[in-house]
Amino acid sequence: MESPRNGSSRSFGPISWQQPSDWQETPPLAFNSTGVFKGVGDGQTLNQGIGVFFIYDAGVEEALVYGLSQDASLVDQGETEWKGFKGRYYKFEGNNLSFNVQVFPLGMRDLAFWNFVAGEPADEDLKTLEKILSSIDLNDRFKFSRWNSQDGTLKIYQNGNHFEGSFGEKTLEGIVIENSIFGWWKKSDSTGSVGPSRFWDGAFSGKFVEGKLQLLFSSSEDPFYSLEGTTVTFENVSGKFESSTVEEVSVTESLLCRSVYENTPFATDTAFTPFDKRIVMWSATKPFENSHIFKWEWYDPDGNLKETVYYIVAPTIETGYDYYDSVWGWMATDRFGEDAFGEWKVVVYADGKKLDESSFKLVQEPEMKTIETETFKLNVPAYTYYQLSEGVHYFILDIANLIFAEAHYETEPLNGEVYKTPNYEVNFIETSMPDYQTGQNFIYWVVQFPEKDGQYLYMSFYAPEDDFKRLESLFERILNSVELK
Template identity: 90%
Template sequence: MRKLALISLVLLAVLGMPQEWVSRSFGPISWQQPSDWQETPPLAFNSTGVFKGMGDGQTLNQGVGVFFIYDTGVEVALVYGLSQDASLVDQGETEWKGFKGRYYKFEGNDLSFNVQTFPLGMRDLAFWSFVVGEPADEDLKTLEKILSSIDLNDRFRFSRWSSQDGTLEIYQNGNHIEGTFGEKTLEGIVIENSIFGWWKKSDSTGNMGPSQFWDGAFNGKFVEGKLQLLFSNLEDPFHSLEGTTVTFENVSGKFESSAAEEVFVTESLLCRSVYENAPFATDTAFTLFDERIVMWSTTKPFENSHIFKWEWYDPDGNLRENVYYIVATTIETGYDYYDSVWGWMTTDRFREDAFGDWKVVVYADGKKLDESSFTLVREPKMKTIETETFKLNVPAYTYYQLSEGIHYFIFDIADLIFAEAHYETEPLNGEVYRTSNYEVNFVETSMPDYQTGQNFTYWVFQFPEKNGQYLYMSFYAPEEDFKRLEGLFEKILNSVELK
């Protein structure tokens, strides 16, 4: 049956019958391609994969045509992992919307390869597609025809702007923008005809803004086809800035203004981490045993990108820290809308002057949304958990769960910090450790997390035998957190009482 299908395709080509073209789409792009081209995988971007045959036992054979388009510096590692009998043949350079790119042909038997593309952005764009069989020169023209049919949906726009100081390239997804201007990288949002965000030099590690990644802020306006941007070394793009203003003229593409969308907070809670968009271990009192203090706010649904800021004020009323975050547009994340946001401050830099009452304020696009308060104390409030065979004290926020004879005490769900207790009949061969109530056996070791590879330290304690069984208790935490938590773990351990 497959041979008959191939013969039919050859006869159609010989007779000069027109090739049937069909529409395809992926994410924000759509294009046209021959109906007999392999559909899986389709032309795509922002994906990684190992591509072989269309089904079990099949391979891609001689002459698989592939097309890539990219900007400066992105060609590296686009294709790798070629099978032993395969080769990559450069077919020449082409261009799409001002982006230079190349297209290639794969040759070889039992062909398999990896394709690495990059997130869709101004300087990192890649498209690919291929045809199974024996591509002739006509197939290379087909690839170019596919390229000419590519279109972006209305949310996605590219534009170029010129000034005396150089060219600005902007990639716009809804009201979220990314761009490059000389040695600067830009990211921000558009509100009506105004633009706000941060900039960074290409060789800099940054020291401000979201994740301390940026070198400064910018803001500007689109007026009568021109764009004016003011670049500043300050951090907040919504404050009055002092710096250098650059005026740009439009060269190509179109900028789309974005209507303002207001964000409304309906509730704010303070917690230690967030799990599946919900706050975990909520509280109004925190200690230095807590790695972070999180302000989590539920909101009325919103769809656009927004710049959020959290201001943290210490007991003396001093602004101790600003935390920024840009919420990505929903089309990039797969969410239809957002209904919660959160930001946090770590406690690793706190000193004696940090104990007392704190305040945190959250803003969206420079407008205050809500505020909360909490107290930083020296020792956590404890609660007693009692089972049929033992009891112990743990921090009051601890989540407790019994599962198949194992008692779990979860302190931080984001970093997998927890303790567990269970019974075994075999004794532990370890060192002697003395608690307030018992002499126990003790082992300290480490292990990597099977998903992240991050190393975890854990303590295992064996309590005295009773009725032929030993109570085992273990404490788990990432290596970098364990030292901070040792005092808390020892406090819990000294509270254990056997019944």
């Protein structure tokens, strides 16, 4: 291929590439990033003739682009390829173009490389794209290799010590530790019932020695304890198998919380209630570079194992960075029964080895605390994060799911239904609205307290529709506790 026209070198995480100088650039993206594009500068929108391309192997077109402006269209320009990975090249056409982009951690084969550019690509768009693809380099931390059985039934893509692939009609994913591999498998027509997110049908383990690969497929959930099943031996495996040295993971601190925001635990606690959507065990670790299989075991007050959660953490693939320094797993509270109240224990493992454990209490009601301002006071759950911003008081219950209450003052009355609290008659409206990014429906209450000094205290309660019913009685408790000064 020809080299790209004179241009500038761009980079993101483990990737660098050469971009033609006559292409304007939107904020660079690669490897499972998220962005919103409304022009090449603040407050601008894009004009007609926007070139965009994605490189992936399968199944990621959906949810990549949404919120496309009404007078714009997405035009498929055809298929292209990079290092054996198939992708598609798109072009946005329209005026005052704006759109959002969101990508989820889909793994190495699902999303190899993608970027967004703004400008007027040459008429032969795919050839221009090929010039950019020919200039892409990966740093030493990001290495692709693949290996296949002689009869073609086994196909594996390996990046570092993380791999994905297939064996006949089975889908595979796992990790490499020295010359051994561990992971999960699923039939192509199955919805799965075990492993991470209950997506898989079973676990497998194997060993690679002198070109021979032996795999043990079982219906068990834990790949490190698969003892019985079906053994398959591949005598001649082509391609380069990358052995991976043992990397120990160690925990420096573990906390229990309600959600994690930007790798930081939110609303930490040692007591939780059915009002909480989930209970999260967050662990800070010494930085690790390889991919690892983490497992969390949740034990009820009688010592019974009630939930097992698995996750493969793959630093470079998921983040574009060289290491991880925290991990977390959670249990949804809707899995609790009536006999669940009491002392629980949760244990975290990496690659089958125990790292740490924590305990917490499950209680019926949350501990409350009083928030007092110059003009009102009220009671909220003790874990709630309180923030004052430009005259608006925020009481955040769950930062990951946007569950919060807020209070502010207005001079106009609210025309709503009458609701009686222990202290006041208030005007009340319940309504709903979709989230503009996800389309998820939110329910919210708007409440207006009696006038004082020409102003009305307004309170609002927000939660996704699925969560609102669970939290409604808690919202009522907060509302009934309000006292004006």
